[in-house]
Amino acid sequence: MSLTHHEFWTLVHGMVFGAVFLLGFAGGLEGLWSLRPHLMTAEGIRGRALRLKIGTTAMAVAAWGTVLTGTWIVYPWYREDVPDSPRSVLLADPAREQWHHFGMEWKEHIAWISPILATLVAFIVLYYGAGLILHERLRRTTLALFVLAFSIAAVAGILGALITKTAPLI
Amino acid sequence: MTSNADAGTTGPELGDYTDKPEGPVTAAILAAGIGSFALGLLTTLAEANERIKEFLNFYDPVGPLSGKTVGAVAVWLVAWIVLHVLYRGKAVESRKELAISLVLIGLGLLGTFPIFFQAFAPPE
Numbered sequence: 234m235s236l237t238h239h240e241f242w243t244l245v246h247g248m249v250f251g252a253v254f255l256l257g258f259a260g261g262l263e264g265l266w267s268l269r270p271h272l273m274t275a276e277g278i279r280g281r282a283l284r285l286k287i288g289t290t291a292m293a294v295a296a297w298g299t300v301l302t303g304t305w306i307v308y309p310w311y312r313e314d315v316p317d318s319p320r321s322v323l324l325a326d327p328a329r330e331q332w333h334h335f336g337m338e339w340k341e342h343i344a345w346i347s348p349i350l351a352t353l354v355a356f357i358v359l360y361y362g363a364g365l366i367l368h369e370r371l372r373r374t375t376l377a378l379f380v381l382a383f384s385i386a387a388v389a390g391i392l393g394a395l396i397t398k399t400a401p402l403i
Numbered sequence: 404m405t406s407n408a409d410a411g412t413t414g415p416e417l418g419d420y421t422d423k424p425e426g427p428v429t430a431a432i433l434a435a436g437i438g439s440f441a442l443g444l445l446t447t448l449a450e451a452n453e454r455i456k457e458f459l460n461f462y463d464p465v466g467p468l469s470g471k472t473v474g475a476v477a478v479w480l481v482a483w484i485v486l487h488v489l490y491r492g493k494a495v496e497s498r499k500e501l502a503i504s505l506v507l508i509g510l511g512l513l514g515t516f517p518i519f520f521q522a523f524a525p526p527e
Contacts, residue, residue, distance in 0.1 A: 275417060304472060309464035335517050342446050342515035345472050346439045346508070349479055353435040357428050364420050371428065374501055378435075381508070 239402050242306050247393060250299040257292030258383045261354070264288055265376045268366050282363035286355075289379070293355040296348035296386060303393075308341065310402055319400035332399050336392045344389035350382035426493035429500045430486035436504030436511075438479025443514020445471040451523035 236244065264285035267273070273281065312320045323333040357375045358365065365372055449456040449467045459470025513519050 278417065300472075304465060304468060305462075308468065312466065313464075334521075338517040338521070339515070341468055342442065342471070343512065345442055345475060346511055346515070349435050349438045349476075350508075353431050356431050360428060361423065362420075363417055364422055367417075367422060368425075371425070371497070374432075374497070378432075385512075 237403060239310050242302060243397065243402050246299060246302040246307050247390070250295045250302065251390060253295035254292055254299065254386060257288045257295055260284060260288030261292055261379055265372060265379060268372055270366055278363045278366055285358050286362065289355040289358045293348060293351040296351040296382070300344050300348055303344065304341070307402065319396065319402050322400045329399060332396050336396050340389045340392040340396070343385055347382045347386040347389070350378050350385070354379045354382060424492055424494045425497055426490035426495055427487055429495050429497040430490040431483060432497050432504045433500045434479055434483035434486050436507030437482040438475055439511030440507040441478035442471060442475035443511035445474050447514045447520040447523055450520045
């Protein structure tokens, strides 16, 4: 059982950063959702604020890790001008070329909006900390931006998984 | 320090917490919208114009995507710094800026959608 160099970095890009991203999202979502005065004691708020900071920062770091490894390490192998690169394999088959023209073209661009939004969310949480509970409108704004960052990453992630299944990077 | 805490909210006891102005958050919200829009704009411009596409090719193995992403991140960071300086310490409410930012994010998403930006490709 072994991984090629390409497979290793594909794994880091999609699975390692992807797993941290998902964990950060789950923790952050629960934290932001329940950060409401009538649900918490003062002591609970401080503990929640710390976990919220960790969760949203982890998600932002993972989002940057995913797009940076994806664009600067994995993508050059995908688009390499050789017959067995995934891009060449997809474009050589009319039945599969839309995986490149639509799928990859969408994924490679849209993914970069996610870390920008995830960083914004992490900034708001780090800036206000426990005090975010006093700002109901901002808490709801942060929650919406957080879900948007995740949804955008989900589009890119699902397309990435499907493209890898259709034309694996070996 | 001026507070933006929601009027009428019965705040919980947070000890020695001092509330902060909303200005820096407003700046960050607007900057995120500008960065997203920049990505959509660069993606569409690169598709529409071969010279721009070549200019954005900062690194051959990555192609024009290198310039689009570096450019968008640079625009986002510069916008954030400038807006932060303008908004810091201000007790503004971010409603209007959030609406503007959401429109910009929407345009960014549109500009990075292949069916949209490929429509600007010159005829072969």
